[in-house]
Amino acid sequence: xxxxxxxxxxxxxxxxxxxxxxxxxxxxxxxxxxxxxxxxxxxxxxxxxxxxxxxxxxxxxxxxxxxxxxxxxxxxxxxxxxxxxxxxxxxxxxxxxxxxxxxxxxxxxxxxxxxxxxxxxxxxxxxxxxxxxxxxxxxxxxxxxxxxxxxxxxxxxxxxxxxxxxxxxxxxxxxxxxxxxxxxxxxxxxxxxxxxxx
Amino acid sequence: xxxxxxxxxxxxxxxxxxxxxxxxxxxxxxxxxxxxxxxxxxxxxxxxxxxxxxxxxxxxxxxxxxxxxxxxxxxxxxxxxxxxxxxxxxxxxxxxxxxxxxxxxxxxxxxxxxxxxxxxxxxxxxxxxxxxxxxxxxxxxxxxxxxxxxxxxxxxxxxxxxxxxxxxxxxxxxxxxxxxxxxxxxxxxxxxxxxxxxxxxxxxxxxxxxxxxxxxxxxxxxxxxxxxxxxxxxxxxxxxxxxxxxxxxxxxxxxxxxxxxxxxxxxxxxxxxxxxxxxxxxxxxxxxxx
Numbered sequence: 303x304x305x306x307x308x309x310x311x312x313x314x315x316x317x318x319x320x321x322x323x324x325x326x327x328x329x330x331x332x333x334x335x336x337x338x339x340x341x342x343x344x345x346x347x348x349x350x351x352x353x354x355x356x357x358x359x360x361x362x363x364x365x366x367x368x369x370x371x372x373x374x375x376x377x378x379x380x381x382x383x384x385x386x387x388x389x390x391x392x393x394x395x396x397x398x399x400x401x402x403x404x405x406x407x408x409x410x411x412x413x414x415x416x417x418x419x420x421x422x423x424x425x426x427x428x429x430x431x432x433x434x435x436x437x438x439x440x441x442x443x444x445x446x447x448x449x450x451x452x453x454x455x456x457x458x459x460x461x462x463x464x465x466x467x468x469x470x471x472x473x474x475x476x477x478x479x480x481x482x483x484x485x486x487x488x489x490x491x492x493x494x495x496x497x498x499x500x
Numbered sequence: 501x502x503x504x505x506x507x508x509x510x511x512x513x514x515x516x517x518x519x520x521x522x523x524x525x526x527x528x529x530x531x532x533x534x535x536x537x538x539x540x541x542x543x544x545x546x547x548x549x550x551x552x553x554x555x556x557x558x559x560x561x562x563x564x565x566x567x568x569x570x571x572x573x574x575x576x577x578x579x580x581x582x583x584x585x586x587x588x589x590x591x592x593x594x595x596x597x598x599x600x601x602x603x604x605x606x607x608x609x610x611x612x613x614x615x616x617x618x619x620x621x622x623x624x625x626x627x628x629x630x631x632x633x634x635x636x637x638x639x640x641x642x643x644x645x646x647x648x649x650x651x652x653x654x655x656x657x658x659x660x661x662x663x664x665x666x667x668x669x670x671x672x673x674x675x676x677x678x679x680x681x682x683x684x685x686x687x688x689x690x691x692x693x694x695x696x697x698x699x700x701x702x703x704x705x706x707x708x709x710x711x712x713x714x715x716x717x718x719x720x721x722x723x724x725x726x727x728x729x730x731x732x733x734x735x736x737x738x739x740x741x742x743x744x745x746x747x748x749x750x751x752x753x754x755x756x757x758x759x760x761x762x763x764x765x766x767x768x769x770x771x772x773x774x775x776x777x778x779x780x781x782x783x784x785x786x787x788x789x790x
Contacts, residue, residue: 326552327595346692350704378704381545382692383658387666396659403549417700425546429558433540435509441699448700458740463514466775470513477538481609482561489557489605 316367323362323405328397335359341385341395351375355385355395362398371406377418379403417448430486433476438469501629503620504566504574505533508581508729509541515578515729517772521757522577522622524771528638528764529630533575536565542576542584545695552591556598557605559588563619564611573618575625577757579655579728585619586660621656623727623756624663627671632678640765642680646783648759649686649721649751650676651712653731657690666690672756676725679763684721688712693734702741709734710742713749723780724753736777752780 324332335356342354352373353361361370370376379399386396403422406412412419424443428435445456463469476482511519526533539562541547547555563585566574576582591598593615606612626635650672657669664671669690673683693712697705713735716724726732735753743749754773761771762783773780 327591327598328552346708347697347704350701378697378701380654380692380695380697380705381548382654382695384654384690384692386659394659400548400552404552407550418696419549421696421700422546422549425544426550429541429543429547435513435541435544437510437513444700455741459737462737462777466777468514468516468775474509474512476540482540482558485561485605485609486554486557488608489554489601491604 310361310364310366310369314368315365317365319365319367320363323398323401326397326401326404328394329401331391331393332359332398333363334391335363335393336391338390340388340390341393344384344388345379346382346384347378347380351378355379355399358402359393359395359398362402368411370402371409371411372413374413374416376402376406377412377416415448417444420444420448430482431479432473433479433482434474436470436472436474438463438471439473501530502532502534502572503625504569504572504617505535506539506542506562506566506574506576506581506585507535508576508578510578510580510729514733517775518577518729518732518755518757520770520772520775521755521761524766525757525760525764526622528761528766529626529634531625531630534569534572536562536569536574539565542578542581544580544584548584553598553601555584556588556591557602559584560592560602560606560613561609561611563588563617564606564613566617567613568611571616573620573625575620575622577622577727577729579653580730582619582621583655583660589615589617589619590660621661621663621727623656623671623675626760627675628663632674635675635760636678639679639763641763641783643676643759643763643783644680646681646759647684647720647722648676648681649684649716649719649724650689650756651686651716651724651726651731651735651753652689653726653728654690654692654695656727672725672727675756676759679759681759681763684716684719686716686719686721688715693728693731695730695734698734698738705734706738706742706745709738710746710749713739713742713751714746717749717751721751723759724751725756725759726753727756739778750778752776752778754780 339356342356543555694705694708
């Protein structure tokens with residue numbers, strides 16, 4: 303039987319990480335967590351997570367950056383906000399999950415071939431280019447990038463969408479795409495980012 | 501009564517039956533929905549996962565366009581759009597840093613946002629502005645005998661809804677009763693449908709969908725009524741995969757606006773009901789008046 307240590311080492315901490323996350327708008331109350339576990343009990347996805355939301359709060363606060371950013375937990379958060387309205391300390395747990403997702407994408411440390419972060423990036427790229435999302439085209443891009451075999455298991459659903467007239471192949475876009483580009487460029491100036499995150 | 505209307509991407513794609521039923525119902529009630537000129541994607545949950553500041557800037561363009569279009573409230577039927585637009589308003593108000601980024605972006609294209617425009621859901625508008633009494637007057641084909649499970653999902657009631665309770669919302673329950681339907685007790689009404697996880701991590705996402713379907717069947721419902729395009733898609737378009745994994749749970753899921761259209765006697769073929777994977781049974785014929 304393999305014995306693995308379940309508690310992290312002091313040396314694995316990245317000092318200041320918790321404070322950095324707390325400085326993100328919406329995450330201010332992170333350090334008020336009393337580890338009651340209401341979030342984990344409420345969360346419909348916690349049973350699938352490597353670390354429950356309660357553990358994530360503790361790990362972030364204790365600066366275990368790699369542990370948190372590389373876990374599937376943050377990507378399994380479906381943004382249902384149940385934990386956020388239930389938290390007795392008014393911690394915006396969903397928003398903390400967002401801050402962690404952004405950080406994981408920025409540093410490129412999300413689980414590779416895991417479709418959720420890829421979907422987020424493809425979604426953002428389509429919005430920047432076109433201003434709008436065409437869901438069927440987005441899903442096809444996701445299949446190509448993440449798991450083309452999934453197309454095979456979804457063919458019946460694809461046919462159903464065609465049958466019900468919901469399979470849209472024409473890319474939706476806004477008229478003033480240049481306006482969108484100009485807006486995002488101007489907003490990005492002064493935030494310390496030379497260009498938007500990939 | 502006039503509102504600015506933000507449809508969101510889904511209502512032009514997978515959720516087109518929502519728009520196809522929403523607009524005629526609103527028109528029938530004398531409510532004008534003026535589609536926002538050149539609106540862009542709200543960013544949904546995905547953009548927020550990539551870049552919070554830019555997500556707010558994107559969403560804020562729509563708020564600014566709405567403010568420019570006039571003092572009317574901005575109505576958006578999609579739960580994600582509703583949440584993101586409201587969230588952006590909160591962030592602009594609460595975070596000077598985000599407000600500065602947003603105003604810099606908007607300023608570059610000759611727009612600004614003061615924070616005034618209210619972002620509302622059609623359910624709120626229908627019940628609280630139009631009123632159940634007015635809706636009742638329009639019901640020509642009461643949904644008698646139709647058992648409906650009212651499903652609200654997450655993002656309209658959490659965390660920013662101001663018009664109903666986050667734990668036990670009842671706005672749609674009351675609306676459905678006004679249409680003559682029998683509302684089934686459905687304690688899962690605000691539980692998560694699995695969102696985009698149904699496609700990306702089906703083991704987890706579809707399980708949530710299954711729980712919702714199964715419970716509605718167990719409670720004796722004929723149909724699930726929803727207020728969100730993603731909830732409708734998840735509950736309707738994955739039956740094959742869900743039932744193969746966990747067993748039968750067949751029940752149709754329609755938009756609450758489609759049920760309103762039926763009760764108002766609007767032409768069935770114009771309500772988008774043909775877009776369902778699992779179709780709703782036609783209502784029993786009304787005996788012709790003697």
